[in-house]
Amino acid sequence: MVEETAKEQEKPIETSNGSQIPTKGEPVAKTQDNKKDDDEEELSEEDLKLKHNLENLVELLIEDKSELHEDALSQLKDLIRDSTSSMTAVPKPLKFLRPYYPQLCSVYEKWQEAKLRSLLADALSVLAMTYSDEGKRDSLHFRLLSEEKNIENWGHEYVRHLALEIGEVYNEQVEKEAGESSETSPEPLSTSKSEATFDVSKESLIQLSLDIVPYFLKHNGEADAVDLLLEIESIDKLPQFVDDNTFQRVCQYMIACVPLLPPPDDIFFLQTTYSIYLRELQLTEALALAIRLDDESLIRAVFDATSDSVIHKQLAFILSAQKSSFQYEGVQDIIGNTKLSEHFLFLAKELNLTIPKVPEDIYKSHLDNSSKGAFAGTGLDSAQQNLAASFVNGFLNLGYSSDKLIVSDDNWVYKTKGSGMTSTVASIGSIYQWNLDGLQQLDKYLYVEEPEVKAGALLGIGISASGVHDGDVEPAMLLLQEYVTNPDKKLSSAAILGLGIAFAGSRNDELLGLLLPIAADTNLPIETSAMASMALAHAFVGTCNGDITTAIVDNLLERTATELKTEWTRFLTLALGILYLGQGDQVEDVLETISAIDHPITSAIEVLINVCAYTGTGDVLLIQDLLHRLTPKEKKDEEEEENEDENAGDLEGAISEGLTESLDLAGKEEQEPETTVKQEDKMDVDEESDKKIENDDTTGDEELSKKKEEEEKQYALIDELTYAVLGIAMIAMGEEIGKEMSLRHFSHLMHYGNEHIRKTVPLAIGLLSVSDPQVKIFDTLSRFSHDADLDVSMNSIFAMGLTGAGTNNARLAQLLRQLASYYSREQNALFITRLSQGLVHLGKGTMTFDIFNDAQVLNKVTLASLLTVLVGLVTPSFMLDHHYLFYYLNSGVRPKYILTLNEEGEPIKVNVRVGQAVDTVGQAGKPKTITGWITHSTPVLLGHGERAELETNEYINYASRLEGVVILKKNPNYREEE
Numbered sequence: 007m008v009e010e011t012a013k014e015q016e017k018p019i020e021t022s023n024g025s026q027i028p029t030k031g032e033p034v035a036k037t038q039d040n041k042k043d044d045d046e047e048e049l050s051e052e053d054l055k056l057k058h059n060l061e062n063l064v065e066l067l068i069e070d071k072s073e074l075h076e077d078a079l080s081q082l083k084d085l086i087r088d089s090t091s092s093m094t095a096v097p098k099p100l101k102f103l104r105p106y107y108p109q110l111c112s113v114y115e116k117w118q119e120a121k122l123r124s125l126l127a128d129a130l131s132v133l134a135m136t137y138s139d140e141g142k143r144d145s146l147h148f149r150l151l152s153e154e155k156n157i158e159n160w161g162h163e164y165v166r167h168l169a170l171e172i173g174e175v176y177n178e179q180v181e182k183e184a185g186e187s188s189e190t191s192p193e194p195l196s197t198s199k200s201e202a203t204f205d206v207s208k209e210s211l212i213q214l215s216l217d218i219v220p221y222f223l224k225h226n227g228e229a230d231a232v233d234l235l236l237e238i239e240s241i242d243k244l245p246q247f248v249d250d251n252t253f254q255r256v257c258q259y260m261i262a263c264v265p266l267l268p269p270p271d272d273i274f275f276l277q278t279t280y281s282i283y284l285r286e287l288q289l290t291e292a293l294a295l296a297i298r299l300d301d302e303s304l305i306r307a308v309f310d311a312t313s314d315s316v317i318h319k320q321l322a323f324i325l326s327a328q329k330s331s332f333q334y335e336g337v338q339d340i341i342g343n344t345k346l347s348e349h350f351l352f353l354a355k356e357l358n359l360t361i362p363k364v365p366e367d368i369y370k371s372h373l374d375n376s377s378k379g380a381f382a383g384t385g386l387d388s389a390q391q392n393l394a395a396s397f398v399n400g401f402l403n404l405g406y407s408s409d410k411l412i413v414s415d416d417n418w419v420y421k422t423k424g425s426g427m428t429s430t431v432a433s434i435g436s437i438y439q440w441n442l443d444g445l446q447q448l449d450k451y452l453y454v455e456e457p458e459v460k461a462g463a464l465l466g467i468g469i470s471a472s473g474v475h476d477g478d479v480e481p482a483m484l485l486l487q488e489y490v491t492n493p494d495k496k497l498s499s500a501a502i503l504g505l506g507i508a509f510a511g512s513r514n515d516e517l518l519g520l521l522l523p524i525a526a527d528t529n530l531p532i533e534t535s536a537m538a539s540m541a542l543a544h545a546f547v548g549t550c551n552g553d554i555t556t557a558i559v560d561n562l563l564e565r566t567a568t569e570l571k572t573e574w575t576r577f578l579t580l581a582l583g584i585l586y587l588g589q590g591d592q593v594e595d596v597l598e599t600i601s602a603i604d605h606p607i608t609s610a611i612e613v614l615i616n617v618c619a620y621t622g623t624g625d626v627l628l629i630q631d632l633l634h635r636l637t638p639k640e641k642k643d644e645e646e647e648e649n650e651d652e653n654a655g656d657l658e659g660a661i662s663e664g665l666t667e668s669l670d671l672a673g674k675e676e677q678e679p680e681t682t683v684k685q686e687d688k689m690d691v692d693e694e695s696d697k698k699i700e701n702d703d704t705t706g707d708e709e710l711s712k713k714k715e716e717e718e719k720q721y722a723l724i725d726e727l728t729y730a731v732l733g734i735a736m737i738a739m740g741e742e743i744g745k746e747m748s749l750r751h752f753s754h755l756m757h758y759g760n761e762h763i764r765k766t767v768p769l770a771i772g773l774l775s776v777s778d779p780q781v782k783i784f785d786t787l788s789r790f791s792h793d794a795d796l797d798v799s800m801n802s803i804f805a806m807g808l809t810g811a812g813t814n815n816a817r818l819a820q821l822l823r824q825l826a827s828y829y830s831r832e833q834n835a836l837f838i839t840r841l842s843q844g845l846v847h848l849g850k851g852t853m854t855f856d857i858f859n860d861a862q863v864l865n866k867v868t869l870a871s872l873l874t875v876l877v878g879l880v881t882p883s884f885m886l887d888h889h890y891l892f893y894y895l896n897s898g899v900r901p902k903y904i905l906t907l908n909e910e911g912e913p914i915k916v917n918v919r920v921g922q923a924v925d926t927v928g929q930a931g932k933p934k935t936i937t938g939w940i941t942h943s944t945p946v947l948l949g950h951g952e953r954a955e956l957e958t959n960e961y962i963n964y965a966s967r968l969e970g971v972v973i974l975k976k977n978p979n980y981r982e983e984e
Contacts, residue, residue, distance in 0.1 A: 057102045060085060064106045067113055067126075075117075079125045086132060087159060100136045107137040120153075127152035132160050135167050146171040150210060158221045165221055166230060168214075173237035176211050212238055219247050228255045229928055232263070241274050245282050253286050255928075261295075261862070262927040265624040265741040269590055272623070273299070280304060284311060290966045293321050294861035297328055300548060300588065305332050316909050316973055320964040323971040327859065327900060329473045329511035329867040342475035346901075347440040349971060350405050350852075352913055353903050353945045359850050362409045365398040365840075368847045370823060392418070393426040394837045397892065398844035400433030404899065405849055407441050419451075424458060428500060429890045431462025435469030436896055444470035445481055461500035464489055468504020469896050473867075475512055482508040487520055499537050503890065506541025510897035511867040517545050518553070526557035528564040535561050536574040536581070540874065543581035544897060547866045548588050555596055558582045562603055562611070570607060571721055573884045579611045579725075580877050583618035584870045593619035606722035613726055617733030618873075622740030622857075622864045629737055629748070632730040636755060636763060724762045728880045731755065731763055732873070735770035739857060740864070745774055749783075756790065762880075765797045769876045772805025776872065777854040777902075778950040779810040779818050788821050792828075799829075800838045800882045807842025808872070812902065813949065814851035822846065834886055841892065854902035855895070856950055860923065860967050871898030904954055905971045906944040906961075915943050916961055918968060923953035 049057065063085075066078040086099045103110075110133070114126050127148040134144035145168055149157070157165060215238050222231035235241045248256050260279045264272045276295050283292035289308050296304035305325070309318060315336065322337035330341060339345070354360050396412060403409040412418050412434055422430045431451050438444020448470070451463035464486055471482035482505065489501035502521065509517050524530065525538035539561070542554045561578055562570070569575075586593045593615055600611050613635065620628055734751060738744035752767050759767065768790050775783045787809065790802035803825055810818040822843045829835035857869050874894040878885040885891060908914045921939030936953045948954060954968040960982075961974035 053098060056085065056098055060099060060102050061106075064103070064110065068109060075122055076125065079122070079129065083125075083129050086129065087161075100133060103133055104136050107133050114148075123151070124153040128154040128156075131168075132164055135164060143171045143175060146175060146206075146214075149214065150206060155217070157217060158224075162225060162227070165218055166227075169218055169222075169230060169234045172211050172215055172218075173234065175206060176208065176238045179206070179208055179211075208238075212240055215240065216243060216247075219244070223247055223249075223252045223256070226255075226930065228252060229259050232256060232259055236263075236267075236271065241271075241278050244278055245285065248282055250286070253282050253288075257282055257291070258927045262925075265744075268625075269623075273590075284308065287311065288966060289317060289321060290324060290964070291861070293324055294863050297325070297330070297863050302332060305330075306334070309334050316975070317964055319911070320973045323973075324965070327970045328863065328865055329897075331511060331513035333477075338477045342477060343440060343473050344476055346474065347405065347407070349905050349913075350440065350901050350903075351407070353852065353901065353905060354406060354850075356945050357852070357947075359852065360406065360408075362406065363402050363847075363850060364410050365395045365402065365844070368398070368402065368819065368843050369826065369840075373823070389421070389423040389426060390833055390837055391840070392421045393429060393889070394840035396422065396426075396430040396433045397889075398840055400436030401841075401844035401848050402850065403437045404853060404896070405437075405439045405441070405901070407438050407443060409437050413437060413447060419459060419462075425496075425888075425890065427456065427458040428462040428465065428496070429893070431459055432465040432469060432500075432890060432893055435466030436893070438470040439472055439896060439899075440470075440474050442471065442474065442481060445485070457494050457496045461496045464497060464500040465504045465507075465890060465893060468501075468506070468508040469893055471508040472897050473508075473510065475509075475514075480514075480516075483514075483516060483520075490520060490524065495531070495534065498534065500890070502534075502537045502541050503893070506537075506544045507893060507897045509541075510544040510871065511547055513546055513549060518542065518551075522553055522557060525554065526560060528561055532561070532565060532569045532572060532574045532578070536577040539581035540577050540584075543584040544867070544870055544874075544894075547584050547870045548586070550586055550589055550592050550596075554585055555582065558585075559596075559599055559603075562600075562605070562607070567605070570605065573878075573881055575607065576725065576877050576880065577874070579607070579614050580873060582611065583614045584873065586615055586619045587866050587870060588621055588864060589619050590623070591619075606719040607725065608722075610722050610725035610729055613733060614729040617729065617736050621736040621869065623737060624741035624744045625737055626744075629734055629744070632733050632737075633751060635730045636727060636759065727760070727762050728766045728877075731766040731770050732773065732876060735773045736869075736873075739774055740862070748774065753786075761795060761797075764793075764795065765801055766880060768798065768802040768805040769879055772808035773872060773876060775809050777809070777811045777813060777856045779813050779815040781817070784809050784815075784818050784821065791825055796832070796835060797882050800835050801879055803835065803838050803842050804879060807845035808855070810846040811855045812845075812848035812851060812853035812899075814847055818846055819843065834882065837886060838882070845895075848899065849901070852901055852903065852947060853899050854950070855898055856902070860953055860969050865898075865900075868898035868900070871895055902948050903970070904944055904946050904948055904968050907971060907973050909973060909975055911973075913945070914974065916974065917941055917943055917957040918946060918954045919957055920946060920948065920952055920954045923951055 060082070063078045063082045066074050067082070086097070086103075107130075110126070110130060114123060114130060117123050117126065131145050131148035131152060134142075134148060137144070145164075149168060157168070215234055219231045219234065222228070222234070231247070232241070232244065235244055244256070257279045260275050264275050267275060276299055280292055280295040280299065283289075283295065284307065289311060292311075293305065293308045296308055309321060312318070318334070318337050319340055322334070322340035325332055325341050326343050326346070329343075332341060334341065351360075396418070399409055399411045412430065419427055419430050431448070434447055434451075435444055438447060445467055448463045448466045451459050451466075454460060467482055467485050471480075486501045486504050486508075489497050490505070492498045492501070502524070505517060505521065521538045521542050525535055525542055527535065539554065539558050542551075542557075546554060558578055558581055562575075565575075582596070586596065597612055597615060600608055600615070603611075613632070616628065617632070731752075734748050738748040749771065752771055755763050756767050768787055771783060771787060784806050787802045787806045791799050791806065793799045793802065803822070806818060806822060822839055826836060826839045826843070829839055855868055855872060857865055857872075859865065871894050875885075875892060878888070878891050904918060904920075906914055906916050906918075919936060919939035919941050921936035924933070924935055924937050926933045926935055936955060941957055946954070948969065956963065956968070956974075958980075959977055960980045962977050964973045964975070
């Protein structure tokens with residue numbers, strides 16, 4: 007039987023009228039090729055039978071008997087469809103029909119009946135997958151010609167192929183329209199090779215896509231559905247197709263795509279995901295996206311979506327962690343962080359951390375037996391080391407409302423000098439952070455004579471009230487406002503700084519009315535205006551406030567060049583950047599205004615504002631631009647080389663002339679040793695020099711102004727390079743791959759950059775991995791901490807403190823103790839080392855500066871606080887003189903706990919698993935979201951990159967993520983396992 011069938015296959019196919027079916031190319035050769043292929047493959051009996059059936063059906067379609075066509079087509083489609091269920095290889099029917107594809111296409115052209123043409127186009131669309139030449143896109147062409155709606159019957163691979171062609175053709179249409187609309191480019195953008203060979207409208211492509219999307223969503227192809235809608239610019243149409251079963255996976259994939267998308271697609275994705283979550287009543291997820299979009303109306307919509315007061319409380323706790331300015335009746339006290347101190351002290355009690363520590367507990371000087379070590383505890387300048395101890399004590403006992411060093415010893419303040427007393431008293435505010443009882447402790451220092459101590463009390467009041475707002479009464483505002491306009495600069499600056507820390511992120515209108523006139527007054531010293539601008543920027547972070555922007559720009563326009571040369575200009579420009587933090591395109595208007603300023607500093611300001619606006623976006627093009635700025639310009643180098651060659655020639659001439667003159671003079675002196683220059687000759691020389699001075703008066707002024715311009719340009723260039731280095735870290739911080747790549751760039755910059763770039767690189771590395779002590783990061787910083795340039799070393803040491811902030815990392819603590827011993831005789835470096843030690847043990851290891859939470863929401867208040875200190879450290883000597891600016895860190899600190907409450911708001915203990923977070927986007931089934939977990943009882947600390955989940959289903963949590971304060975309710979269906 008097999009042999010007979012094989013012999014039949016060798017003969018050409020004959021139709022009923024005796025004619026042979028023509029094949030593609032030369033019929034005889036083709037038949038021989040097919041025969042050769044068949045011999046090679048040794049087809050099975052089943053395959054030979056299928057091949058024979060298919061050829062018979064093709065024969066029927068080629069014949070003119072129209073009454074048989076529909077039946078033949080139906081059978082042909084059934085045979086194809088039955089084989090496409092598995093796609094491990096090219097299905098046999100598609101393989102056997104491939105040689106007849108051109109003939110079937112010509113049959114389609116020949117037929118007139120609409121129904122038959124539609125049925126054949128449906129089959130040809132599938133056959134085209136294996137035959138279509140590059141760029142022809144026949145699958146899509148025939149699909150659009152067919153009126154059959156049974157796309158899903160052809161299987162997943164066909165639908166994916168179709169989606170691919172839709173995306174390509176749609177992009178060509180967009181390019182074509184762009185080419186037609188732009189008169190400048192007469193040639194079309196797309197080449198003939200890749201252009202579709204048929205006319206198709208965007209609308210028909212979109213309609214076809216909307217038929218495909220439900221199929222993808224039904225068959226676990228959420229990523230394909232999202233990608234298709236992204237290609238055809240219709241992502242806003244997605245929510246109508248999403249249901250209870252698919253929304254979670256769709257939304258996770260869309261959020262994961264956001265860092266990889268260019269604007270404005272990233273915003274559309276977030277808005278679409280927000281609308282899906284809101285419709286499905288996933289309110290905590292929707293709130294996270296509303297905060298990312300920074301839209302108060304979206305936040306209000308989340309609150310209004312439910313009337314449940316417990317859910318309102320849970321949403322309020324999420325907002326309080328972001329230091330949000332949002333106001334909602336009934337939960338204002340929670341958003342205002344009034345319970346934060348109470349919750350934190352409960353955590354300290356449960357973790358047995360209530361006993362105060364002293365700086366020596368982390369210095370551990372007794373472990374260092376070297377001669378240096380014996381000296382390291384005291385240091386040469388004891389006042390400076392006492393000041394360092396005050397900072398460390400403030401960081402170490404932050405928020406615990408008790409210590410053994412300052413509060414209990416009134417004389418400690420007087421063991422420091424000058425402005426050191428200000429920072430020492432202010433550290434009391436740090437100990438009482440979030441707790442308004444600290445105001446009573448600081449009150450007594452307001453009545454002393456020394457202005458430095460008084461200023462410290464004012465700053466301390468601001469620190470203790472940081473982020474805590476009760477709505478009606480603002481004690482920090484009441485106490486500090488009268489000192490803002492005090493003629494004593496120390497008191498006014500401290501009051502302004504205190505207000506900036508207390509009201510960070512609050513958008514308080516009363517503060518705006520109080521400080522705006524000071525920020526806008528260009529007659530005041532630039533320091534005062536810069537402090538007021540910074541305080542307002544921290545309060546209105548990321549709001550693009552027009553009044554504050556105008557005040558800062560006026561300062562930059564009206565200040566003299568000498569004033570703009572000071573370090574305070576950096577804080578003015580940073581204030582502008584903080585106002586536009588995360589605002590993206592909204593920065594365009596202010597950039598146009600700044601470009602009007604005729605000063606070299608404008609380029610640096612533009613860099614800073616741009617990086618602030620696009621912070622956390624992972625924008626590759628912007629990072630490339632920053633790296634380009636950091637690369638020495640080749641043109642300039644060539645010009646300089648040419649100039650050097652010319653100068654060298656001139657110099658050689660001058661040297662040879664000078665040598666001959668000096669030799670002649672020496673010869674004369676030898677001949678007439680006792681003679682002196684005659685009086686007349688001397689008078690002639692004087693007259694000549696006087697004339698020369700008169701002639702050079704005008705040229706001298708020009709040279710002086712040119713010299714000044716050069717200095718200004720040089721100073722502005724330093725700022726530009728500094729902001730570019732920090733900018734790379736700021737933009738890359740939102741995305742893991744970008745983070746890794748930027749660390750490699752920093753390594754190159756450290757090798758090849760100039761001194762100003764090298765000074766900033768450690769700070770940028772510290773910002774990239776803040777509160778995330780990876781061994782490779784702090785080992786790199788440890789190497790930099792022994793650099794020949796002391797500024798690089800100090801910034802590296804501080805960056806080490808930042809990477810380990812609030813982690814108690816033992817290895818990092820050991821490295822810092824070694825550095826304290828190494829720099830025991832270098833006072834400034836030792837001071838920074840002590841600060842870093844304090845940061846590593848921040849709040850005895852219970853605090854964090856993490857810029858992102860588990861939902862990847864950027865905490866703008868924290869980022870602004872870190873940026874302020876890092877920009878100050880660009881010149882470490884300046885920051886050491888104005889050390890009270892380090893307290894800006896206090897506005898960005900937050901506890902890194904999980905605290906579980908019942909519906910009444912009382913703490914309860916439940917078991918949770920804490921482990922490393924796993925990215926489950928696009929994974930099949932219900933994968934585990936954490937790995938390597940350990941079970942703890944709440945309250946529990948949560949490190950960087952860690953995630954938690956409830957151990958049992960005894961409780962149901964109101965929040966989608968266990969982070970910060972979480973409200974739980976008893977599960978009514980819970981059955982305890984035996």
